[in-house]
Amino acid sequence: MSRLRFSLGVAAWALAVPLLTGASQRPGNSAAVDPAAVNPAQEILDTDRAFAAKARETDVGAAFQAFAAEEVTLLNRPRAKVDRAALATLFPAGLELEWAPEDASVSADGTLGYSWGKARSRLRKPDGTVVERPPVRYVTVWRRATRDAPWRFILDGGTVDPEWEAAQSKAQ
Template sequence: MKYVFPLLLIIVLMSSCRTRVESPRSMNPTAAMRQKAIDEIREADQNFSILSEKQGMAKAFTTYASDDVIKLNDGAEPTVGFDSLRAQMSRLPADGPVLTWQVLKADAAQSGELGYTFGQWMLTKKDYSGKRSTQYGVYVTVWKRQRDGQWRFVVDGGNNTPEPK
């Protein structure tokens, strides 16, 4: 009888050691769906920037824009709708400015259907004499999952800032 209590204590301790602790994401399907959307949005935004650098702004913006896109233009009226965006982008010269950016923050709704990215951009261009200049800024892009599961941006805009330190 004097060994029963220590034996029970050992059994309780051993069983508590075997209890698996699950991460909050594995316990909550909504949180897992949201995190998956955040990861996908971040990846879409990064791929958008890579395409802009390699094939130009026109190709990148028309590839990642939704049909009902709104592009906010610094100092000008917004561009509303895909056809208007395509027309705006077609006016860019083929060897025009190079726009790249880096995501600093991404987030998504719990539903996993809508999200945003925020980051810093850099625009490099040459003047008529061939001298390069660089502008810097910040942006926010609102992303929406399309019926086919792809992420497309529905709103995009930004503004100039001093060079990041």
């Protein structure tokens, strides 16, 4: 009986050591842990980065349309509620918008979350002049129907970055 307990103890230890040390998760191992499983918000961070990349590659309106739910709330617009179809033409020609998420969080059921980060924008006018706008700290709220569905943003907005604003006050 003690030999059986010893054998079971050794077997349990042999199975536990790779899990505890991460030895089973070497590069190329098909059992490697999915980053989204370790950090459920990783999918939102990745989606927000893809959204930003699309805005750089195409134009802002097309990017917003591609990642939007059917109806969204844009806090920085005079009319906050916007249909997805209207997003393609909502932003002015020549607008360049760049952003990067800094953090994100996801609800326990995995269907609602948010990301936030910093953004910069500039407007290239037809005469060639460029109007640089103050940097923004933004928040985007994301939703999906099920854990397997794609994330779609339902709310987006921002405010002038407080760090930039503080630096402006000190400079004056």
